[in-house]
Amino acid sequence: PEKTLPLNPQTGCEFNMEILPDAKKFRIEYLNLAFSLPIWFIEQLLAQFGYEKTLGVCFASNRKPSVYARPNKLKTTAEKLCEIFKAEKIDKVMHLAALAGVRNSLLDPIGYxxxxxxxxxxxxxxxxxxxxxxxxxxxxxxxxxxxxxxxxxxxxxxxxxxxxxxxxxxxxxxxxxxxxxxxxxxxxxxxxxxxxxxxxxxxxxxxxxxxxxxxxxxxxxxxxxxxxxxxxxxxxxxxxxxxxxxxxxx
Known part of the structure; x- marks a missing residue:
């Protein structure tokens, strides 16, 4: 039978990221794929913004801990990660910095x-x-x-x-x-x-x-x-x- 993952009662996510076999690897690899960014950049973002902000999506506060989500919901939930980055308005600068190979934050981009x-x-x-x-x-x-x-x-x-x-x-x-x-x-x-x-x-x-x-x-x-x-x-x-x-x- 297909295994199910319980709802995280603290974050309200559809699944509990921490009980995945390799949660950190998933975080890095999915974000790396979703944004086409270098792994070092993804690691920097996770360290800077934390798991709750970057990955704590699916704010379903009306759900109860007894609700279960099937593993096939993983992709749907992961896709919502993009929405967090867009909401934080950092996706454009992230892409630009990654393409240019800049490891420092581009806080004040200036044009000539x-x-x-x-x-x-x-x-x-x-x-x-x-x-x-x-x-x-x-x-x-x-x-x-x-x-x-x-x-x-x-x-x-x-x-x-x-x-x-x-x-x-x-x-x-x-x-x-x-x-x-x-x-x-x-x-x-x-x-x-x-x-x-x-x-x-x-x-x-x-x-x-x-x-x-x-x-x-x-x-x-x-x-x-x-x-x-x-x-x-x-x-x-x-x-x-x-x-x-x-x-x-x-």
């Missing part, structure tokens, strides 16, 4: 946007505006170089875990030249357009320097990057309008 106002007023913004100081920084690459170098030299801000560039392989190659001079450079990736896709460095010898990740339009990591890019556009364009108004008054 290059704006050239009528060929004369240049700026790069990263939560605050970067006015380009080098008069010879004519190209987008030159302005990118200056902004990134100034950001890395700024010791009053924490070192970034991840730098996101609105661009593809050419922009990332330029970034790579800067990071080659750094002893412990941050992770970096690019968001290319038409269609939106991720460009990530590839450290495997004998393979292309960069890989293209074509994610679904509903993928959490891609959605987060698109939100960052759109916010960078909005922020920079609003400042551009301010500069243009000042210029017309002169």
């Amino acid at each position: 946007e290059d704006v050239n106002v009528r060929g004369t007023l240049n700026l790069l913004e990263m939560a605050r505006r970067y006015k380009i100081k080098n008069p010879h920084a004519i190209s987008d690459f030159d302005r990118l170089d200056e902004a990134i170098i100034r950001r890395l030299k700024n010791t009053t801000w924490p070192k970034p875990d991840l730098i996101i560039i609105d661009g593809g392989v050419p922009q990332l190659r330029r970034l790579q030249r800067i990071f080659d001079r750094e002893t412990n450079p941050p992770f970096y990736l690019g968001l290319a357009k038409h269609p939106d896709r991720l460009i990530v460095p590839n450290n495997n010898i004998g393979q292309p320097d960069f890989l293209t990740l074509k994610l679904s339009s509903t993928h959490p990591a891609l959605q987060l990057l698109e939100q960052l890019r759109d916010e960078a556009h909005r922020f920079a364009n609003s400042y551009r309008k301010i500069l243009e108004k000042k210029r017309t008054r002169i």
